[in-house]
Amino acid sequence: MVRRPVPRVTVQRLPVYLRCLESLPAGQQRVSSDELAELAGVLGAKIRKDLSYLGTHGTRGVGYDVEHLKHEIRIELGLTRDxxxxxxxxxxxxxxxxxxxxxxxxxxxxxxxxxxxxxxxxxxxxxxxxxxxxxxxxxxxxxxxxxxxxxxxxxxxxxxxxxxxxxxxxxxxxxxxxxxxxxxxxxxxxxxxxxxxxxxxxxxxxx
Amino acid sequence: MVRRPVPRVTVQRLPVYLRCLESLPAGQQRVSSDELAELAGVLGAKIRKDLSYLGTHGTRGVGYDVEHLKHEIRIELGLTRDxxxxxxxxxxxxxxxxxxxxxxxxxxxxxxxxxxxxxxxxxxxxxxxxxxxxxxxxxxxxxxxxxxxxxxxxxxxxxxxxxxxxxxxxxxxxxxxxxxxxxxxxxxxxxxxxxxxxxxxxxxxxx
DNA sequence: ACATGTGAAGCGCTTCACAGCG
DNA sequence: CGCTGTGAAGCGCTTCACATGT
The missing domain is CATH 3.40.50.720 (NAD(P)-binding Rossmann-like Domain)
Incomplete structure (x- = not known):
């Protein structure tokens, strides 16, 4: 859980994950790695590994908070400024x-x-x-x-x-x-x- | 020198190599892996390894025949038909x-x-x-x-x-x-x- | 002498499998 | 129990280094 450098391939997938998260129904508060993986066309383990580089914390037994995860990815990608x-x-x-x-x-x-x-x-x-x-x-x-x-x-x-x-x-x-x-x-x-x-x-x- | 399957990453580079070959001066008959590598922005060893999957034969001590190599790559990429x-x-x-x-x-x-x-x-x-x-x-x-x-x-x-x-x-x-x-x-x-x-x-x- | 072709080592990413935790 | 987080194994690609051939 130390902050390892983010692999280039992971960086390339983060925008895809972000877009998938944004395409979820407005009311949906949580998402599991398998659910997000399905949308992004990858395996659940890859989602979890990729997100682990961000130091992101999901909740075991529950999944990820959609809004929080979007925010984390936006920060990572530098999308909080113009x-x-x-x-x-x-x-x-x-x-x-x-x-x-x-x-x-x-x-x-x-x-x-x-x-x-x-x-x-x-x-x-x-x-x-x-x-x-x-x-x-x-x-x-x-x-x-x-x-x-x-x-x-x-x-x-x-x-x-x-x-x-x-x-x-x-x-x-x-x-x-x-x-x-x-x-x-x-x-x-x-x-x-x-x-x-x-x-x-x-x-x-x-x- | 058996015909191993061409790795996906190699397939993605072949069009780039082809384009670089086509950009060579009209009169140039031969090209070395290092010369092509410089144009394509990769290392010479990668060119040689990639081309080895095509069963292509350069000439040791000399390099690759430009026209022949272009032809080989076009065949590989299916560019000999519409x-x-x-x-x-x-x-x-x-x-x-x-x-x-x-x-x-x-x-x-x-x-x-x-x-x-x-x-x-x-x-x-x-x-x-x-x-x-x-x-x-x-x-x-x-x-x-x-x-x-x-x-x-x-x-x-x-x-x-x-x-x-x-x-x-x-x-x-x-x-x-x-x-x-x-x-x-x-x-x-x-x-x-x-x-x-x-x-x-x-x-x-x-x- | 020189540049290819290629085993082998190195490296990074993927996938597995399960411990850890809510 | 369910899903995350992650060591470890597996896999494929890159790079090295040199034997090979002209």
Whole structure:
């Protein structure tokens, strides 16, 4: 019960657990590890082990208090404060992300959208105006953005990531179909439609 | 050198390796594991181990033949034939996916786009017309779709996944922010913007 | 000389199984 | 009794280190 470091795989599951908890009926006060596991598509033992890293206390013979557990996970994930996000690359995907409603629910605020194409600069997307890349650095600083979303074509992604890092962004979510070399001190995660489809065809091709 | 089963993690990296190989200068004939590793952001030993599962043969002292290796990986991933894809849910994200250019390069063909909203049915998106859900089952069969993309709101995702499975789809890529219970015999993968952002804030919150 | 291919060691995560506690 | 919390075992992946082959 000492506070061991939280394994990366556990961190990746916590948002899922949180969402499952939020999907429970409004009146439900308690939940067992097996019940939550069913919703999350894992085994009960994994839920208990994962939650044990948070030092969370359920009640033996009873289960977990839903509200308390949600609160614990939110604290762990840093969701008790707002996070300012900038999006670079306002093509189809960037526009979809800018319009994505899910940001607000989780206290992510899109504070700037940027594109290098002069034809796109000035357009309005979901209440924001597309700004030129020249304004990125100042915007990140002044609006205190710590997360950058890269939705550019592959060839521009590394340069944009470096620019975001230089501007002070500490976390990058990369939607460009390319591996970015993480700038020093910056956490990069990749979301890659094309890769996911190819994993699916691997299994399709041999079944 | 017997053909052991390819580990899941290796399958997930093969598309990345393929993309890195394709990004090499046109004239380059050979590549070493360390060189490819640098591009892919991994260690050389991992490349060699991963490729060993394919029974691929590099040349000791020299490296891998680029064209041959690309071909081997494409075969392994089932990318030597076309795959028909249907997209369900034509909101911002679904529209962005329908417009996504990367499909064609990898031999994925979008053969149908569907939405339950009568106001969206009939609209044209990137050369396709949005069809009503009632036509999904027949379309999957007649157009021989094996992959379904779920881009609906969370509350509709399970139902849509089940409908896709019933229609004969064997692989589903789920963009809805919810865990889908995989229908019997169907491989489901999840792509989740909100989850990824929350993983980032976990690390932001403690640095 | 050089880079691959691979046993073996190391590491981290999953799952088991049950002690502990309400 | 029921469900959590957790050592311990099991499993799969990563990394090492070097024998192997050109």
């Amino acid at each position: 996070w300012a996000v900038v999006i670079v690359g306002i093509g189809n995907l960037g526009r979809a992300l800018a319009n994505y409603g899910g940001f607000g629910e989780r206290r992510f605020r899109v504070v700037g959208i940027f594109d290098s194409d002069p034809l796109k600069v000035g357009r309005r997307v979901d209440g924001l105006t597309v700004e030129p890349m020249e304004l990125l650095a100042r915007a990140v600083t002044e609006r205190n953005a710590s997360i950058g979303i890269v939705a550019t074509p592959a060839h521009a992604a590394q340069e944009v990531a470096d620019a975001l890092a230089a501007a002070g962004v500490r976390s990058i979510l990369n939607f460009a179909p390319v591996v970015i070399k993480p700038p020093e001190g910056v956490e990069v995660r990749r979301v890659d439609l094309s890769t996911e489809l190819q994993v699916l065809t691997f299994y399709l091709a041999r079944s | 795959w028909a894809v249907v997209i369900v849910g034509i909101g911002n994200l679904g529209r962005a996916l329908a417009n996504y250019g990367g499909f064609g390069e990898r031999r994925f063909r979008v053969v149908g786009i569907f939405d339950s909203d009568p106001l969206k049915v009939g609209r044209r998106v990137d050369g396709l017309t949005v069809e009503p859900m009632e036509l999904l089952a027949r379309a999957v069969t007649e157009r021989n779709a094996s992959i379904g993309i779920v881009a609906t709101p969370a509350h509709a995702a399970q139902e849509v996944a089940d409908a896709l499975a019933a229609a004969g789809v064997r692989s589903i890529l789920n963009f809805a922010p919810v865990v889908i219970k995989p229908p019997e015999g169907v491989e489901v993968r999840r792509v989740d913007l909100s989850t990824e952002l929350q993983v980032l804030t976990f690390y932001l919150a403690r640095s």
